[in-house]
Amino acid sequence: MFGSNDKKFFEAFNTLAEKIVLGAGLLHEMMEKWDRPEETAHRIKALEHECDEITHDLMRRLNRTFITPFDREDIHDLASKLDDVMDFIDNTANRMVVYRFQAPPPEMAAISDVLMRQSAVLREAVANVKQADHILAKCIEIHSLENEGDRIFHSGIARLFSSVTDPIEVIKQKDLLETVEKATDKCEDAANVLESIMLKNA
Amino acid sequence: MFGSNDKKFFEAFNTLAEKIVLGAGLLHEMMEKWDRPEETAHRIKALEHECDEITHDLMRRLNRTFITPFDREDIHDLASKLDDVMDFIDNTANRMVVYRFQAPPPEMAAISDVLMRQSAVLREAVANVKQADHILAKCIEIHSLENEGDRIFHSGIARLFSSVTDPIEVIKQKDLLETVEKATDKCEDAANVLESIMLKNA
Amino acid sequence: MFGSNDKKFFEAFNTLAEKIVLGAGLLHEMMEKWDRPEETAHRIKALEHECDEITHDLMRRLNRTFITPFDREDIHDLASKLDDVMDFIDNTANRMVVYRFQAPPPEMAAISDVLMRQSAVLREAVANVKQADHILAKCIEIHSLENEGDRIFHSGIARLFSSVTDPIEVIKQKDLLETVEKATDKCEDAANVLESIMLKNA
Numbered sequence: 001m002f003g004s005n006d007k008k009f010f011e012a013f014n015t016l017a018e019k020i021v022l023g024a025g026l027l028h029e030m031m032e033k034w035d036r037p038e039e040t041a042h043r044i045k046a047l048e049h050e051c052d053e054i055t056h057d058l059m060r061r062l063n064r065t066f067i068t069p070f071d072r073e074d075i076h077d078l079a080s081k082l083d084d085v086m087d088f089i090d091n092t093a094n095r096m097v098v099y100r101f102q103a104p105p106p107e108m109a110a111i112s113d114v115l116m117r118q119s120a121v122l123r124e125a126v127a128n129v130k131q132a133d134h135i136l137a138k139c140i141e142i143h144s145l146e147n148e149g150d151r152i153f154h155s156g157i158a159r160l161f162s163s164v165t166d167p168i169e170v171i172k173q174k175d176l177l178e179t180v181e182k183a184t185d186k187c188e189d190a191a192n193v194l195e196s197i198m199l200k201n202a
Numbered sequence: 203m204f205g206s207n208d209k210k211f212f213e214a215f216n217t218l219a220e221k222i223v224l225g226a227g228l229l230h231e232m233m234e235k236w237d238r239p240e241e242t243a244h245r246i247k248a249l250e251h252e253c254d255e256i257t258h259d260l261m262r263r264l265n266r267t268f269i270t271p272f273d274r275e276d277i278h279d280l281a282s283k284l285d286d287v288m289d290f291i292d293n294t295a296n297r298m299v300v301y302r303f304q305a306p307p308p309e310m311a312a313i314s315d316v317l318m319r320q321s322a323v324l325r326e327a328v329a330n331v332k333q334a335d336h337i338l339a340k341c342i343e344i345h346s347l348e349n350e351g352d353r354i355f356h357s358g359i360a361r362l363f364s365s366v367t368d369p370i371e372v373i374k375q376k377d378l379l380e381t382v383e384k385a386t387d388k389c390e391d392a393a394n395v396l397e398s399i400m401l402k403n404a
Numbered sequence: 405m406f407g408s409n410d411k412k413f414f415e416a417f418n419t420l421a422e423k424i425v426l427g428a429g430l431l432h433e434m435m436e437k438w439d440r441p442e443e444t445a446h447r448i449k450a451l452e453h454e455c456d457e458i459t460h461d462l463m464r465r466l467n468r469t470f471i472t473p474f475d476r477e478d479i480h481d482l483a484s485k486l487d488d489v490m491d492f493i494d495n496t497a498n499r500m501v502v503y504r505f506q507a508p509p510p511e512m513a514a515i516s517d518v519l520m521r522q523s524a525v526l527r528e529a530v531a532n533v534k535q536a537d538h539i540l541a542k543c544i545e546i547h548s549l550e551n552e553g554d555r556i557f558h559s560g561i562a563r564l565f566s567s568v569t570d571p572i573e574v575i576k577q578k579d580l581l582e583t584v585e586k587a588t589d590k591c592e593d594a595a596n597v598l599e600s601i602m603l604k605n606a
Contacts, residue, residue, distance in 0.1 A: 334467060335467075338463070338464070338467050342460065342463075345460075349456075356498060356502070359499075359502060360502045363502065363503060363504075363572070363576065367572075369571035369572055369575065372571075372572060372575060373575065376575070376579075394480070394484060397463065397480055398477040398480055398481070399477075400467075401466060401467070401476035401477045401480055402475070402476065402477050404467070404476075
């Protein structure tokens with residue numbers, strides 16, 4: 001069903017997904033250990049640059065390739081959504097450093113754990129993009145992890161407004177919770193593209 | 203033009219749209235009466251869960267059905283955008299409760315009225331998805347209601363920064379206005395998918 | 405490759421892109437000169453209304469035209485993304501006035517300069533939508549300008565939280581930086597649609 005020519009596209013997707021897993025793992029480690037966060041943020045930023053490079057290469061190759069495993073605009077869309085996930089992992093790490101927190105807000109370990117699990121499922125979905133049933137099951141998992149992240153986010157907002165009184169601290173923590181929550185949304189967006197590709201090609 | 207097999211998809215869309223209308227109505231009632239908001243928020247949350255279920259069922263059915271009323275990825279897209287509208291109605295209701303307001307910010311009744319009217323138009327558009335001219339007229343109505351919501355939102359922001367001095371109160375009200383405004387944006391996104399489907403199939 | 409019938413669609417895209425360039429130029433001027441900002445905001449609002457009109461006309465025409473230069477849903481998508489860019493230029497100008505700043509936050513001139521350059525590239529891409537190689541090069545430029553805008557945005561956030569202590573001032577400046585940054589994101593979204601159209605039609 002897929003030609004040897006397609007291998008490079010699948011390789012690029014797998015590499016992107018792999019780097020997202022690494023990035024989410026580093027983010028989770030940052031929250032758990034809170035040891036030299038600047039260093040971890042730098043390593044995440046490096047992953048983000050690598051993903052940018054891979055995505056740009058893929059776009060250029062797409063423009064020169066006539067027969068592709070699925071519609072070229074869908075390859076474009078998937079790569080760009082995976083890149084978005086990495087961007088928001090990087091944004092979260094970056095804010096942790098810029099905001100000079102003494103310790104991460106209490107929900108950050110749990111929500112970055114959700115993101116780490118989502119990323120692992122996303123990687124599996126991407127690796128098995130040719131199997132419709134598999135994709136659907138994985139995407140449902142990603143959706144329900146997004147719901148789990150959402151619940152943690154809402155409890156964080158409730159905790160914040162009932163117990164923190166310094167407005168600047170409220171602004172910082174709220175922004176951070178929103179940014180990491182957006183990373184879990186972006187995983188869901190990538191899952192939606194995978195579902196869409198699967199429905200088109202089944 | 204459409205087969206009997208398609209009935210289940212249209213039924214699902216109509217049910218989603220119906221629940222959005224109910225949710226927007228409850229939200230508006232919450233703002234108008236401000237009587238036991240927790241109870242209203244629970245009823246909205248129940249609607250949100252029901253929409254999640256319907257959407258998941260629809261996705262699973264989509265994966266097993268080969269001939270669909272329009273492209274399967276468009277059915278996926280429309281369901282997912284309708285689900286987003288419900289999510290933001292629920293987010294708004296949830297924030298009203300979490301933020302422990304004494305009374306809703308003054309713009310909330312007017313903007314949730316706009317959302318209620320948008321939802322009613324959206325329901326009509328969904329119910330008449332086979333009639334191109336009808337869809338276009340309804341979508342233009344949804345866009346112009348979004349503009350109306352936007353104007354209320356901007357006047358709310360102006361009022362907030364010229365008259366409220368407690369920063370925590372500013373943060374809360376601003377977040378609430380942004381959340382309900384996003385619900386009206388999501389109605390517009392759903393209308394855009396409807397237009398797109400109509401253009402593809404006309 | 406394209407018929408005379410298509411001219412009106414290309415004209416509408418070019419006009420939209422031209423008005424975005426004008427709007428971004430006015431926004432940049434507002435930040436540089438800070439002289440009668442209300443007047444400049446009014447002129448930007450007028451451009452935004454004009455874009456709304458052009459977009460609605462284009463949608464109506466689309467509904468009556470059977471043969472179009474590329475898929476009708478893509479024409480719809482491109483027009484709606486261009487309209488979004490104008491909306492966020494207008495939102496930025498509007499906030500500058502509503503927030504009654506004595507002077508624009510220090511990053512606003514640099515970031516609106518990025519937006520102005522992005523808009524100029526977007527206009528060229530739109531004007532040459534038939535040339536695949538050209539489009540790809542322009543879109544890569546828009547992406548890298550978005551990265552430049554992002555860096556300015558992040559340095560603005562860092563500056564804000566390390567030097568401003570009044571929470572209301574923090575809220576206002578943060579919102580403004582986020583709004584103008586979203587305008588640069590919307591340029592990137594428009595570029596993504598252009599890439600997608602190019603990939604579909606190449």
